[in-house]
Amino acid sequence: MSGCKDLSRRSFIKKTGIFLAGMQCVWPLPAWALSTSPGIEQRSPKSSYDLTIGYSPITIDGREGVSTGVNGSVPGPLVYLREGDDVTLRVTNELMDTKHASIHWHGILVPANMDGVPGVSYRGIPPGETYVYRYRVKQAGTYWYHSHSRFQEQTGTYGPLVILPKDGEPFTYDRDYPVVLSDWSFEDPEAIFRHINILGDYYNYQRRTVADFFKDVREMGLLDTIAERNAWGNMRMSPVDLADVTGHTYTFLMNGHSAGMNWTALFNPGETIRLRFINSSTMTNFDVRIPGLDMEVVMADGKAVKPVSVHEFRIGVAETYDVLVRPSKDQAFNIFAESLDRSGYTRGTLAPRAGMHVPPPALRPRPVRQLEKIGMGGMDDNIFGVMMGDMKHGDMQMDGQGKQPKQPDPRIPGPNGPEPFKPDDIGVNVIMVVNNPRYRLDEPGIGLGEDGWRVLVYDDLVSAEPQPYSTTVDREMTINITANMERYMFSFDGRKFTEQPGPYFFRHNERLRLFLVNHTMMEHPIHLHGMWMQMENGADKLPFKHTILTKPGGVVSALITPIERGDWAFHCHLLYHMEAGMFQVVRVA
Ligand SMILES: [Cu+2]
DSSP states (O other), X not given: XXXXXXXXXXXXXXXXXXXXXXXXXXXXXXXXXXXXXXXXXXXXXXXXXXEEEOOEEEEETTEEEEEOOBTTBSSOOOEEEEXXXXXXXXXXXXXXXXXXXXXXXXXXXXXXXXXXXXXXXXXXXXXXXEEEEEEEOOOOEEEEEEOOSTTTTTTTOEEEEEEEOTTOOSSOOSEEEEEEEEEEESSOHHHHHHHHHHOTTTTOOOOOOHHHHHHHHHHHOHHHHHHHHHHHHHTXXXXXXXXXXXXXXXXXXXXTBOTTTOEEEEOOTTOOEEEEEEEOOSSOOEEEEOTTOOEEEEEETTEEEEEEEESEEEEOTXXXXXXXXXXXXXXXXXXXXXXTTSSOEEEEEEESSTTOOOOOOOOOOOOOOOTTTTTSSOTTTTOSOEEETTOXXXXXXXXXXXXXXXXXXXXXXXXXXXXXXXXXXXXXTBSEEESSOEEOTTSOOTTOSOSSSOBOOGGGOOBOSOOOSOOSOOEEEEEEEEEEGGGTEXXXXXXXXXXXXXXXXXXXXXXXXXXXXXXXXXXXXXXXXSSOEEEOSSOSSOOEESEXXXXXXXXXXXXXXXXXXXXXEEEESSHHHHHHTOEEEEEEO
C-alpha cells in the first residue's frame, strides 16, 4: 500500500511535466476504501469537511501515475453526513496550473450557488483558493461527489457521499460498504479527448473481422449482410462501438483497487451485507453481479425502492444502486463488474476472512449492436423511421414521407408522446433522427438478459419513498439527444452547448413532463442537477432518479418539480460527451 515509497519528485516531474510544489507523500487510499476495512457502520456522520484537490501519486498494478485526488487519494474521502444537518464543506484547489477546480454534490438537492458547476453555479475555485459550501441536508442515501472542471474527474477527483437518514433506514443489515466503480487511465485525458475527436473508434480494437462477415453471411444471407453493413456505413459508425474509451486505456477500479489488487469486504456467514454501488466512472457503464448470490436492490440513486431480487444489474455512469446480499456459506464470492463493451472488468471479493478469493468469471463476448434491435431495421413494418443526412439511397429515408406511423405505444405517457424532432440541418450536427422512438424501460439493455439470469430493468423500480410532488402535469417538453459520432459531436436538439441560443426554461414548482429521446446509437446517462426526475415506468409510485441511462432509439419520460430557482446543469454524464457539447443549462424561474 505504499504508493509513495519509490516515488521521487524528480521522476514524477520527468514523467508528467507537472511541477508538484509541496506535494506530500500520502497514504494512497482512505480508510473506508481499504480492503477488509470495517465499512460505514463503524463510523459517525460529520457536519464539517475539509477537502483539498491536489496532485498526488497513484499506484495501480505497480505503475505510478499522477492523480488529481481529493485529500491525496483516489477515490477521495467518504463524506458521511446526517439528514437534517447544516453542513459546511470547505474545498480548496491546490492544482496551481488549472483555471479552476470544483466539487459538485451529485444528486444532492442544494441551492443553486452550492451546486458546484463552474460557469453555471459559480465561477469555480481558482488555484490556491477555498470555496465554502454550506447547505442543509434534505435527503438520505448513497451519492457521490466529483469535479465539474474539465477532465479532473478522469484523473481522480471523486469520492462517495453517504447520508444517514434521520428516522432510521428502511431495511436492516449487519455490514455496510461503499463500492465505488471507476475507470483510471495513465494517459493524459486531453490526449484521450484528442484521440477520440480525431478517430471516434481509436480505442475500439474490437471491430468486426472478415471472419465475422462470413459468419453473418451464413446466418443472414449475402444480400442482407451487405445491406446491413451499408446501413451502418451510412450512419458512419460501427456496430461494435459500445464505448468510446475502453479497457485498452482504462484500468477499471473498485474502491481504488484494480481487479488484481482485489478489494475485499468481510462478512460472517448468515449476515446481511449492504453494498452501495456508485458508478464514478467517466465513460464506463458496468454490468454487476456476484456469482452465487442473489442481490436485493433496495435503493436506486439514493432513494428507496420496493426490493427487487436480481442476479445482475447495469449501472450507468453516475448512477447508484444499494443492494443487500445474504451469504450463508463460509466461502468467498466475486463482486464482478464488467464494462458494457466487455473490454475489461474490475472485481472485488466478499469473504469470511482476509486473503480468500475465487477466480473471476470470464468476460462475456462483446455484444454486437443490431439495427433490428434498436429499431433501425424492420423497414417493412415501419415502426422506426430514420432519416440520415448522407443517405444516398432512398431505402431508409422513410418516415414522414407518406407512410402511416404505427399506433403509439400506450406505455409512452402524455396525449401525444414526445414532440417530433425537426432539426434545421441533418448532416453535420445530426446524422440521424428517430421518428418513432421506442419505450425501452422493460429491456435490460444490449448484451444482457441472455444468460438465464434475472437482470434488473428500469420497469422493476417502484419507489418506496413519500411522494411529495403534484401528480397533475402542467406542461410537457421534449429534449432530443443527438450526435454525429464520426465527428465526435454530441449535442442536445442538434446543437452543442456553445451553439445553443440560451438555456432551457423550467418554471419554479411546476410539474413538468420531460421527454428524452435518444437519436443516437449509444447509451447516454443523462443527469439533471438540483431536482429529481421521477421516471415514468408504469409504477404506481414513480422512482426518483438523478441520472437516467437512455437507450439508443428510446424515449424516456420523467416528471420533474423544479424546487429551487437558479441555473442548473443538464448533461450527458459521459465526461467526453459532455465536454464535446452534450450539455445545457436549465434555468428555473
Ligand atoms: Cu453521452
